[in-house]
Amino acid sequence: MGEMTRRKREIVGLRNERDFPHLVELALQPGSFRSVFLEIDTFHRDRMTKAELRAQGIQALAQVTTPIIKLPIKIRRQCGRCGDFNSVLVQPGQAVPAFKCSACGYRAG
Numbered sequence: 001m002g003e004m005t006r007r008k009r010e011i012v013g014l015r016n017e018r019d020f021p022h023l024v025e026l027a028l029q030p031g032s033f034r035s036v037f038l039e040i041d042t043f044h045r046d047r048m049t050k051a052e053l054r055a056q057g058i059q060a061l062a063q064v065t066t067p068i069i070k071l072p073i074k075i076r077r078q079c080g081r082c083g084d085f086n087s088v089l090v091q092p093g094q095a096v097p098a099f100k101c102s103a104c105g106y107r108a109g
């Protein structure tokens with residue numbers, strides 16, 4: 001019974017692939033119906049191939065998920081002598097500077 005259900009699902013999947021070769025899942029941003037319709041209209045007018053749409057989707061996803069690594073890092077350290085907190089901004093690619101307390105002048109690291 002389970003096997004039958006599984007096979008039926010596969011057949012339906014194949015039929016969709018054959019009958020609707022341009023059927024792809026589009027992740028539409030929640031917005032006005034007008035913008036959604038415009039997106040669908042653009043999709044049909046351009047008549048992109050499924051492979052092209054996939055490539056475009058992967059590219060778009062890559063742009064979104066690419067981490068921004070070139071950001072300065074703020075490091076907060078507490079002075080071992082007076083207990084004052086010192087913040088230092090480290091630029092990407094730079095080494096963390098040795099600690100020097102701005103309050104008492106204590107040096108460490």
Ligand SMILES: [Zn+2]
Binds near residue numbers: 080082083084103104
């Ligand atoms: Zn200090």
